[in-house]
Amino acid sequence: MINMKGVTKKYPNGVTALQGIDVSIQQGEFVYVVGPSGAGKSTFIKMMYREEKPTSGRVIVNGTDLSKLKDSQVPKLRRQVGVVFQDFKLLPSLTAYENVAFALEAIEEKPAIIKKRVTEVLQLVGLKDKAKMLPSELSGGEQQRVSIARSIVNKPKVVIADEPTGNLDPDTAWDIVNIFEKINVQGTTIVMATHNRDIVNTIRRRVIAIEDGRIVRDEQRGDYGYEA
Amino acid sequence: MKPSTFRRHFRESFKNLGRNAWMSFAAVSAVTVTLLLVGVFLTVLLNLNKVATDIENDVEVRVLIALETTDAEQQALEEQLKGLPEVDSVTYSSKEQELQNLIKDLGEDFGLFKQNNPLYDVYVVKTKQPEDTAKAAKKIQQLDHVEQAVYGEQKVDRLFNLLEMSRNIGFVLSLLLLFAAMFLISNTIRMTIFARRKEIEIMRLVGATNWFIRWPFLLEGMWLGLIGSILPIAAVAVGYSYVEDFIKGHTQGHFIQPLSYFPFIWQVSGIMLLIGAFIGIWGSFMAVRRFLKV
Ligand SMILES: Nc1ncnc2c1ncn2[C@@H]1O[C@H](COP(=O)(O)OP(=O)(O)OP(=O)(O)O)[C@@H](O)[C@H]1O
Numbered sequence: 001m002i003n004m005k006g007v008t009k010k011y012p013n014g015v016t017a018l019q020g021i022d023v024s025i026q027q028g029e030f031v032y033v034v035g036p037s038g039a040g041k042s043t044f045i046k047m048m049y050r051e052e053k054p055t056s057g058r059v060i061v062n063g064t065d066l067s068k069l070k071d072s073q074v075p076k077l078r079r080q081v082g083v084v085f086q087d088f089k090l091l092p093s094l095t096a097y098e099n100v101a102f103a104l105e106a107i108e109e110k111p112a113i114i115k116k117r118v119t120e121v122l123q124l125v126g127l128k129d130k131a132k133m134l135p136s137e138l139s140g141g142e143q144q145r146v147s148i149a150r151s152i153v154n155k156p157k158v159v160i161a162d163e164p165t166g167n168l169d170p171d172t173a174w175d176i177v178n179i180f181e182k183i184n185v186q187g188t189t190i191v192m193a194t195h196n197r198d199i200v201n202t203i204r205r206r207v208i209a210i211e212d213g214r215i216v217r218d219e220q221r222g223d224y225g226y227e228a
Numbered sequence: 229m230k231p232s233t234f235r236r237h238f239r240e241s242f243k244n245l246g247r248n249a250w251m252s253f254a255a256v257s258a259v260t261v262t263l264l265l266v267g268v269f270l271t272v273l274l275n276l277n278k279v280a281t282d283i284e285n286d287v288e289v290r291v292l293i294a295l296e297t298t299d300a301e302q303q304a305l306e307e308q309l310k311g312l313p314e315v316d317s318v319t320y321s322s323k324e325q326e327l328q329n330l331i332k333d334l335g336e337d338f339g340l341f342k343q344n345n346p347l348y349d350v351y352v353v354k355t356k357q358p359e360d361t362a363k364a365a366k367k368i369q370q371l372d373h374v375e376q377a378v379y380g381e382q383k384v385d386r387l388f389n390l391l392e393m394s395r396n397i398g399f400v401l402s403l404l405l406l407f408a409a410m411f412l413i414s415n416t417i418r419m420t421i422f423a424r425r426k427e428i429e430i431m432r433l434v435g436a437t438n439w440f441i442r443w444p445f446l447l448e449g450m451w452l453g454l455i456g457s458i459l460p461i462a463a464v465a466v467g468y469s470y471v472e473d474f475i476k477g478h479t480q481g482h483f484i485q486p487l488s489y490f491p492f493i494w495q496v497s498g499i500m501l502l503i504g505a506f507i508g509i510w511g512s513f514m515a516v517r518r519f520l521k522v
């Protein structure tokens with residue numbers, strides 16, 4: 001599903017954010033990416049949806065070699081990969097429903113299919129009743145659920161989340177992780193960078209720990225491993 | 229493109245227009261001023277061109293008969309003229325008739341000359357082909373009792389200088405204004421792009437193609453250009469109907485005529501619409517290229 005071989009990323013300002021990353025993630029896995037601040041977790045994740053290109057090495061997602069991918073081919077990749085962020089990235093002038101529908105309109109999906117899919121995913125994240133509300137009328141957790149709904153609305157094989165619970169209180173964070181679990185059970189690969197020790201230590205899954213741009217630990221059913 | 233997508237781009241482009249109402253207004257005004265100038269310039273130029281071709285296509289040679297020519301000599305001259313192979317017809321016009329024509333064309337002021345008519349008696353010679361006119365005139369000039377043989381192309385040379393000059397001036401002016409208008413449109417679109425950068429970022433994340441992202445901005449630019457061309461087209465359409473009437477009143481029966489209202493007005497409107505749309509799309513294309521990086 002996701003394969004990295006010898007991936008190094010050096011930013012133009014000279015910072016080396018990743019060094020010699022080798023990793024393989026299978027379809028259907030649920031993976032936590034942990035590590036101290038500035039370790040390179042976000043950079044690692046950005047490699048997977050080609051927000052950044054590796055300086056050297058190969059990144060293969062769903063059979064596509066991203067290091068060779070032309071700019072014009074990036075939209076095709078993005079349609080196979082859902083992304084979720086700490087700050088939700090919702091459009092403030094659109095309702096919850098419209099924010100989700102936006103992802104399908106942007107890839108020119110048929111109106112009938114848009115309606116069906118958006119209704120389905122809003123139901124899945126438990127926001128059917130709040131479909132007509134604006135982001136400003138929703139709590140942080142609800143906003144994040146809208147953004148998760150948006151990330152899965154076109155049925156991607158993998159969802160990548162960068163600290164999706166970073167802005168949320170502990171209870172709400174649990175709600176969000178439960179939704180990821182639900183999505184994972186349906187066969188979608190989940191890669192989630194997080195600082196949430198409780199969650200990592202409770203819902204035991206594969207843990208990839210990154211420090212100074214290197215993978216220092218990669219365990220099935222691992223723990224968070226850092227002091228809170 | 230799917231119809232629903234097309235409708236979306238349409239909708240978005242209109243929303244954008246309203247969002248930066250003042251910038252849109254400035255850009256539209258710039259296009260309006262530019263196209264007004266272009267419109268006037270085109271009207272003048274095309275009419276000068278028409279005059280030039282009218283003259284070039286004129287088959288008339290006016291043979292001024294020397295003053296001390298007797299009736300018999302004049303008769304002989306007429307025979308000679310009719311004998312020339314290029315000549316189709318020869319008509320006599322006395323200097324009194326010539327003065328009448330002049331008064332009719334240019335106004336009563338010339339009535340002064342009724343006392344002391346400075347004009348010549350004239351043979352109006354028509355050649356069979358426009359291209360023969362110069363040759364025939366040259367031959368006629370050699371004949372006895374001919375003061376001068378005047379034909380259109382001599383006048384054309386001076387006209388061409390005028391034509392050339394107005395063309396150059398109009399061209400440079402229009403070009404400068406076109407660039408200014410394009411720049412303003414480009415700036416307006418840049419503001420829209422800036423206002424929508426979050427939306428654009430999300431579109432990229434969910435896999436929208438670059439063209440999907442570009443379309444609303446290109447359309448917005450096109451609207452700016454097209455809206456800007458409305459007023460100039462109306463101005464030329466109304467203005468030219470007056471100008472044409474005015475000029476026609478003075479050139480009745482003359483071989484030089486202004487361009488008639490139709491289809492001229494369609495052509496000029498079409499050209500102005502095209503220019504408006506073009507600078508709109510081009511201006512926004514530059515903004516999209518520079519600030520969207522797609
Ligand atoms: N666009 C960029 N340009 C230059 N340097 C960058 C850029 N993005 C990140 N870096 C640098 O790369 C290193 C890794 O950053 P990254 O954002 O991947 O860390 P992180 O593990 O996600 O940290 P955090 O837990 O705080 O989010 C840092 O030193 C950071 O300063």
Ligand SMILES: [Mg+2]
Pocket residue numbers: 041042043162
């Ligand atoms: Mg980060």
